[in-house]
Amino acid sequence: MSLTALALDKPESSVGFDQTLKDSRVALGERCLLIIDAARYDKGDAIGHVYALDDNPDWFWLFDETPFEQHKDAGPIVVKTTLNSVLCQRAVSQWGPDEALGILVSEREQDSALAGIRKSLMIHFETYGPCFVRPYDGRFLEVLNTCLPEAVGSLIGKDDLLIWATSHGEGTHWSSARGASTETEGLHAHQPSSFERLLTWVSGWPRCMAIANQQHTPSYRIRIIRELWSAGHKCPESDAELGALWQHAELEFHGLHEKGL
Secondary structure, three states, X not given: OOOEOOOOOOOHHXXXXXXXXXXXXXXXXXXXXXXXXXXXXXXXXXXXXXXXXXXXXXXXXXXXOOOOHHHHHHOOEXXXXXXXXXXXHHHHHHOOOOOOEEEEEOOOOHHHHHHHXXXXXXXXXXXXXXXXXXXXXHHHHHHHXXXXXXXXXXXXXXXXXXXXXXXXXXXXXXXXXXXXXXXXXXXXXXXXXXXXXXXXXXXXXHHHHHHOOOOOOHHHHHHXXXXXXXXXXXXXXXXXXXXXXXXXXXXXXXXXXXXXX
8 A cells, every 4th residue: 555645845736635625524544535537548547657656556447347347448447545645645636637536535345435426327318318427527526516416415425525626727626525325326317408408517617617707716607507507508519609608697696696695
């Protein structure tokens, strides 16, 4: 196993991560599963970095024992470690800014801890039928947690903590959610068109962050997406249409905020 991380000057992404742990009242020595989206990088690159930090890492594929097992190298690797390990701290600074890292803090056996995420890899949508979903993706989790927070809670066991990173243009933002059920049931197997509409905001995330007012906080920006989704909007394919819709939503949301609503 890897050594405990030394107290060195930390990059901004690690400082934000540490604050998330503090806010969640999590001890640094707790066990966790690093969910690294290795498919985002050259083949073997992520695993090579893991071995460079831990001589004997305990790792496996997220897609093991799922319908996607034959294509497991197209998905994330999962590494068992602790929050205060060198491996975890380096993962936060290396893969967090790329939005390629999720961290599941859990004392459960690994298959039990990941059951909800694995069950949610395939969803049957009202319009498109069965589709592959990336429930470990930071952008997906950020939008889902804001629009349907109870759905994120269904991905993990009760009292487990799921942490993920997203880029808001000016830096890395860390978010977290607690498990809400004793059973890691995962997302409902059948989802309505409103969920399909939510996914358009996930795919449109970089464009939204590019046009968002950078003076607003990350939580303010993501709430704009929630307001637009709740109003029945999908993310427009046209940048001009998205810009006009976003600007109108910012003005309207600012007015509600000023009134204390």
